[in-house]
Structure formats: structure tokens, C-alpha cells
Amino acid sequence: MSAPLLTIEDVAVELPTPRGNLRAVDHVDLSLEAGRTLGIVGESGCGKTMLSRAVLQLLPKKAKLTGRVMFDGQDLVRLEPESLRRLRGRDLAVVFQDPMTSLNPVLTIGTQLMETIQEHLELDAPAAKARSIELLAAVGIPAPEQRLAQYPHQCSGGMRQRIAIAIALSCEPKLLIADEPTTALDVTIQAQILDLLAREQRRRHMAMIIITHDLGVVAGRADEVAVMYAGRVVERAPTQALFKRMHMPYTEALLAAIPKLETAPHTPLPAISGRPPDPTRPLKGCSFAPRCNYATGRCHEAKPVLTSAEMPGHLYACFHPIRMTEGIEA
Amino acid sequence: MLNFVVRRLLGMLPVLLAVSLLTFLIASLLPGDLALVILGDQATPENVAALRRDMGLDQPLWWRYLSWLGHVVQGDLGRSFRTGQTVLQAVAERIPVSLQLMLMAEFIGLLIGVPVAIACAARAGGAFDRFMTGSAFAMLSMPSFLTAILLIYLFAVELRWLPATGYVPFTEAPLANLRFFVLPALTLALAEWPGIMRVLRSDMIATLQEDYIALAKAKGLKPSRILFVHALKPSSLTLVTVTGINIGRLLGGTLIVESVFALPGIGRLLVGAIYTRDLVILQGVVLLVACGFVIVNFIVDMLYAVLDPRIRHGHA
Numbered sequence: 123m124s125a126p127l128l129t130i131e132d133v134a135v136e137l138p139t140p141r142g143n144l145r146a147v148d149h150v151d152l153s154l155e156a157g158r159t160l161g162i163v164g165e166s167g168c169g170k171t172m173l174s175r176a177v178l179q180l181l182p183k184k185a186k187l188t189g190r191v192m193f194d195g196q197d198l199v200r201l202e203p204e205s206l207r208r209l210r211g212r213d214l215a216v217v218f219q220d221p222m223t224s225l226n227p228v229l230t231i232g233t234q235l236m237e238t239i240q241e242h243l244e245l246d247a248p249a250a251k252a253r254s255i256e257l258l259a260a261v262g263i264p265a266p267e268q269r270l271a272q273y274p275h276q277c278s279g280g281m282r283q284r285i286a287i288a289i290a291l292s293c294e295p296k297l298l299i300a301d302e303p304t305t306a307l308d309v310t311i312q313a314q315i316l317d318l319l320a321r322e323q324r325r326r327h328m329a330m331i332i333i334t335h336d337l338g339v340v341a342g343r344a345d346e347v348a349v350m351y352a353g354r355v356v357e358r359a360p361t362q363a364l365f366k367r368m369h370m371p372y373t374e375a376l377l378a379a380i381p382k383l384e385t386a387p388h389t390p391l392p393a394i395s396g397r398p399p400d401p402t403r404p405l406k407g408c409s410f411a412p413r414c415n416y417a418t419g420r421c422h423e424a425k426p427v428l429t430s431a432e433m434p435g436h437l438y439a440c441f442h443p444i445r446m447t448e449g450i451e452a
Numbered sequence: 453m454l455n456f457v458v459r460r461l462l463g464m465l466p467v468l469l470a471v472s473l474l475t476f477l478i479a480s481l482l483p484g485d486l487a488l489v490i491l492g493d494q495a496t497p498e499n500v501a502a503l504r505r506d507m508g509l510d511q512p513l514w515w516r517y518l519s520w521l522g523h524v525v526q527g528d529l530g531r532s533f534r535t536g537q538t539v540l541q542a543v544a545e546r547i548p549v550s551l552q553l554m555l556m557a558e559f560i561g562l563l564i565g566v567p568v569a570i571a572c573a574a575r576a577g578g579a580f581d582r583f584m585t586g587s588a589f590a591m592l593s594m595p596s597f598l599t600a601i602l603l604i605y606l607f608a609v610e611l612r613w614l615p616a617t618g619y620v621p622f623t624e625a626p627l628a629n630l631r632f633f634v635l636p637a638l639t640l641a642l643a644e645w646p647g648i649m650r651v652l653r654s655d656m657i658a659t660l661q662e663d664y665i666a667l668a669k670a671k672g673l674k675p676s677r678i679l680f681v682h683a684l685k686p687s688s689l690t691l692v693t694v695t696g697i698n699i700g701r702l703l704g705g706t707l708i709v710e711s712v713f714a715l716p717g718i719g720r721l722l723v724g725a726i727y728t729r730d731l732v733i734l735q736g737v738v739l740l741v742a743c744g745f746v747i748v749n750f751i752v753d754m755l756y757a758v759l760d761p762r763i764r765h766g767h768a
Binding site: 210215225229241 | 663667669672673674681759760761762765
């Protein structure tokens with residue numbers, strides 16, 4: 123097997139705050155092969171967005187990043203700004219969470235599409251325009267030619283996210299990072315956008331990282347899932363394996379928090395009680411222990427490391443993994 | 453867009469009316485009888501009464517306002533009782549000086565302020581940013597008569613590069629005209645750029661935090677394109693407002709700078725009118741300057757729409 127397209131090696135991100143250093147990402151290792159999809163799941167503040175920003179090298183100025191991000195044979199952390207710039211937008215693309223704020227309000231959609239194309243591909247203006255129209259049509263925008271002259275505020279949220287996806291796809295990237303691409307959208311639009319991303323990914327054979335707080339989003343769409351909690355990856359497995367047999371109590375709790383059709387109305391959701399630990403005050407033991415139903419004294423004393431389960435490729439960080447016998451419908 | 457323009461134009465009417473009322477009241481409620489001022493100390497009460505009747509000063513205030521407004525609307529702002537010049541003539545004579553001074557000062561001010569602001573915002577908190585923010589603060593607190601005297605001392609007395617005072621019309625001697633204007637325009641610009649720089653810098657810093665700037669970086673655009681195309685335009689609304697206010701203010705002439713550099717502009721006209729109690733000129737000039745201000749603000753509003761499509765389409 124060839125080398126993975128993206129390898130995240132021992133990446134840690136620290137943000138200085140008035141209350142001390144905040145460890146947003148705590149020594150994460152992940153890898154992704156060309157054409158595959160990785161889902162990163164976790165609740166707000168678990169570090170999933172910071173991790174994606176670390177890959178893109180778009181961390182806040184004061185953030186301290188350690189570790190290596192190997193992309194296509196180059197370490198993005200140590201890359202010259204100019205080489206990084208040539209890589210971004212061309213091989214490495216991103217779709218942000220909120221399409222209402224990720225498009226520039228004073229530039230036309232055409233400008234925002236064509237500038238990326240003309241920056242990275244050697245196309246003249248008419249060719250770049252033709253390509254923009256093609257891209258808009260591919261992401262399902264009706265009357266793409268007229269849209270080029272319009273501004274973002276003249277489009278709906280779903281439309282804007284489609285445009286953001288068209289921008290991301292414009293130079294045929296090898297890796298697309300979708301950071302909660304549907305969180306800010308209406309429920310009816312969410313599935314459409316996810317299907318669009320999946321379709322374009324297959325067509326273009328690009329690798330994709332989907333970041334989400336919703337296990338349901340990655341269920342049918344990711345090849346592999348990494349569950350993050352308090353800056354660390356706590357469980358990582360091929361999607362099928364994860365849903366069949368999850369080991370980490372946190373993953374189970376995340377899944378239980380998704381409403382199901384068959385439950386009776388007005389049944390309270392089994393929400394995860396308590397809150398994630400204060401990231402400026404790291405715990406000695408497992409960070410999930412204070413909220414975990416299975417926690418014992420040992421969980422508060424020592425940090426479990428990611429270890430291999432019986433299934434190949436299935437890793438988890440827990441002293442008391444759940445031994446589920448029957449699978450859960452994914 | 454047309455709808456927007458018409459709405460803004462209609463909005464100007466009440467403002468102009470209020471301005472006219474205010475200028476009229478200021479001039480009319482000043483202590484001292486105008487007829488007495490004109491006729492001097494030796495006037496007999498009969499003469500004063502006759503002149504008051506002639507000038508309509510015996511009429512009630514509201515009637516005098518309406519008849520003055522009626523004349524103003526027809527373009528008749530009155531005539532100086534001292535020089536016999538009409539207000540329009542007096543202003544037409546002086547306005548090129550103030551206009552040229554304003555344009556040159558604003559141009560130099562923007563030329564210094566905008567690049568410095570962008571450079572500071574690009575590396576906010578850096579050494580250059582801290583130095584320039586400090587310098588701007590120092591310049592802001594420097595009164596213009598002091599700047600003027602220092603510039604005259606340096607460039608006119610010591611280096612002898614530029615004349616200290618004087619004026620020739622541009623049409624007669626363009627080069628000499630420009631030389632006369634450099635120091636006064638520079639004096640004003642040195643007071644203008646800190647304001648320009650500070651508003652643009654802080655707006656730019658806020659804009660650079662936006663998601664769409666992060667996306668522009670993620671798109672691999674050149675840093676210069678991100679700064680000038682993606683960040684500058686959405687950050688320049690306050691800058692346009694400040695520049696508009698500056699222009700409006702400078703249109704009214706600059707008493708101190710025009711006096712120090714002996715430029716025959718609107719400022720000197722106003723000072724003269726105040727000293728000689730030439731109320732007709734005073735009232736007319738103040739009204740015209742206020743109208744200029746309102747028009748500049750209208751242009752600023754139009755520029756907003758040019759800069760931000762959301763305003764143009766009535767979304768904000």
C-alpha cells in the first residue's frame with residue numbers, strides 16, 4: 123500500500139489564555155489515504171476544528187503547534203509560506219461551517235470563484251469563467267451564469283454552501299476538509315449538501331475529512347471515524363466496525379444522544395451529564411472519567427492510551443471498554 | 453438603486469431646512485442692531501428707524517425668515533452692506549482657494565494614512581504598528597498653528613525650499629500656486645492622517661478576523677490580494693465617513709491655517725465678516741458651507757452603496 127496522503131503525527135495545539143495555556147489538541151495521530159473519507163466526531167470544544175485548522179495552517183497567530191502534518195510528502199508545519207500558499211486552494215481545500223460568513227460580502231460570486239482558479243491554474247479569464255459556470259452547475263446551482271454576477275447576500279444559505287463547495291472543488295484538490303459543513307443549514311438542506319460532497323468526492327477521487335458533532339452524519343459516509351474528546355482521539359475505527367462494536371463509553375454516549383424515530387414522544391434524551399473538563403486544567407486521569415458511568419478509581423488516576431482492539435484498525439483509549447455483542451444499526 | 457438615491461435626496465430636504473433656520477437665527481439673534489452697525493455711532497434715531505424699515509428689520513422674526521428663505525431659494529443670498537459684493541460673488545472668489553487646499557490636504561492625508569493603516573493592520577501589535585499608533589496619537593494632539601509654524605521654520609526659513617505665505621491663482625502660475633499650497637496642505641494633512649489611519653487600522657483588524665479572510669487564505673490567494681481586495685473594501689466604510697466629514701469641515705475653510713499662510717479662502721472671509729459684523733455675508737457663507745456639508749454627506753452615502761452591495765440592494 124502506498125504512503126497515506128495525509129499523516130497527522132503527534133500534533134498538539136496550545137492557545138495562550140488569561141487563565142493559562144489551553145490545550146486544544148492533545149497529541150493526536152491520524153492518517154488518511156487518497157480518495158478515502160475520515161470522519162472526526164466530537165462535541166463543541168473537543169478540538170476537532172482546531173485540529174482541522176492545524177492541518178490547514180490557519181491557527182490563530184498566538185497558537186503553538188507541535189508535531190508534524192505530512193501532506194503529500196511535505197510537512198505543512200515547516201513549509202515556507204509561499205509553498206504553503208501554492209498548496210492551499212489547489213491540493214488542499216476547505217469548506218467552513220457557516221456559509222453566511224465564509225464568503226466575502228462585497229465581492230461577486232464570480233470573482234470569488236475565478237480568483238482561486240486563476241491563482242492556481244494557468245487559465246485566462248474566459249476559460250476561468252467557463253470553468254466557474256461548470257463548477258456551479260456541478261454543485262447544483264440553477265442558472266449558474268447569472269449567479270456569477272451576484273453577491274453572496276442574494277443567495278440562500280444552502281446555495282451559499284454549494285458555492286463554497288464549488289470554490290473548494292475548483293482546482294481538483296487532493297484533500298477536502300469539510301468543517302461542520304451542514305451545521306448552519308436547514309435540516310432539509312443538510313442531506314443534500316452531504317450527498318453532494320459524497321458524490322463529488324467519488325467523482326474526483328479526492329480524500330475528505332468531515333468534521334461533525336453528529337455521528338449520524340458520518341455513519342454512511344465516512345470510511346473511518348475518529349472520536350475526539352477534550353483534545354484527544356479516544357476511539358478510532360473503520361465506520362462499520364465502530365457502529366458494530368464501539369468500545370469507548372463516550373462514543374456510546376454520543377450515539378445515545380441522537381434522537382431515534384422509534385422512541386416514544388416526550389422521552390427525555392439520554393444527554394451526557396456534566397461538561398467537558400476545563401482545557402486549561404488538564405486532568406491526571408481519563409478526561410471523560412468525571413462524566414463516565416463506568417469510571418473506577420483507576421480512571422481518575424491514570425490516562426488510558428490508544429490501544430488496539432481485537433479488530434484490525436480499531437483503536438480506543440479506555441480501561442473499561444464496552445463489550446457489545448450485538449451491533450447497532452448504522 | 454434609483455430608489456435609494458431618491459430616498460436619500462428627499463432625506464436631505466428637512467436637513468437643509470433646519471440648517472437654513474439655524475443659520476438665520478444665529479445671525480438674527482446676535483446682540484446689536486444691524487441698522488446701528490451700518491450707520492455707525494453718529495446715526496440719529498430717525499435714520500436708524502428708517503433703515504430698519506427699509507431692511508425689514510421691524511417685521512416679526514418669522515416673516516423675516518420666510519422672506520429671506522424665499523430669496524435664498526431663488527439664488528439671492530443677499531449683498532454685503534460694506535463691500536456691495538453679493539454673497540455668491542464673495543464665495544465664488546474665495547472657494548477655489550479653500551477647495552484646492554481641501555483637496556490637496558485630503559489627498560496627502562489619505563496618501564499617508566491609508567498605506568500606514570494597512571501596514572499596521574497586517575501586522576497588528578508588531579513594532580511598526582506600535583510605533584505608528586504612537587506617532588499618530590502624538591500628531592493628533594498637536595495643534596495646527598504649531599505644526600504650521602514648525603513647517604514654516606523648517607521648509608521656508610531654514611531650508612528655503614518653499615514660500616511661507618502668499619497666493620497666486622492656479623490659472624496664472626500653476627507651479628507657483630502649487631508651491632504656495634504645499635505647506636498649508638501639509639499642515640492640514642498632518643492633522644488628518646492620524647484619524648484616517650486609526651479608523652482604517654481598527655476596521656481592517658476587525659475584518660481580518662472574519663471567516664471570509666480565513667477562507668481567502670485557505671484558497672491560497674496572495675497576501676497582497678487578501679489585504680487589498682478582500683479586506684480593504686469591506687473595511688473602508690468608516691474611512692469614507694471620516695473623509696467625508698473632513699472634506700465638509702475643510703470646505704468651510706480653515707481659519708487658522710488660512711490666516712497663518714495668508715491664503716484668501718472661505719475661512720478668512722468668515723473671520724472678516726465676523727470682525728466687521730457683516731451679518732449678511734456671515735449668514736450666507738455659513739448656509740452655503742452647511743449645504744456643502746450636506747452634499748458631501750450625500751456623496752458619502754452613495755459611496756457606501758458602491759462599496760457594499762448589501763446597502764445597494766437594500767439588505768442592510
